[in-house]
Amino acid sequence: KELEYSNRMIAQYIGVAHGTIDREIKRGMVTKRSKQSNNGKVYCYYKEYYDPYTAQERYEKRRSNCGRTPIYQSSPEIINLLDDLMLGEFDFKDHDKFESLDS
Numbered sequence: 001k002e003l004e005y006s007n008r009m010i011a012q013y014i015g016v017a018h019g020t021i022d023r024e025i026k027r028g029m030v031t032k033r034s035k036q037s038n039n040g041k042v043y044c045y046y047k048e049y050y051d052p053y054t055a056q057e058r059y060e061k062r063r064s065n066c067g068r069t070p071i072y073q074s075s076p077e078i079i080n081l082l083d084d085l086m087l088g089e090f091d092f093k094d095h096d097k098f099e100s101l102d103s
Contacts, residue, residue: 001025001050028055 001010007025011018028050036043071078 024055025050027058028052030054 005013007021008018011021029048030051032047032049034045034047036045073079
C-alpha cells in the first residue's frame, strides 16, 4: 500500500482474493494522534497506519466469538445434569431414558 499498489494487485501477487486484502487492511488500521504546540495553541494531527499485530489481535478476538455455543454451555438443565453426574447424585432409575441401560 505504501507503494500505492491496489488491493487487487497485491492480492494477485500473493495469490489471495482482493477482499481478503481489504479486510486485513481494515482490521489492522490504527489511528495515531500527535500534538504540536505553536504560540500557545495545541494542534492535533491524526495519522492512520497499518499494524499487523493489531490486525492479528482483532482477528483472534473476533474468531473466539465465532461458532455455535456447545449445548452444555447454553442449557441450565444440561449443566445441572452434568453436575449431578460428576457428584454421583444422579439416579438413572428415576429417568425413563435410562431404564434400558445396564450401567
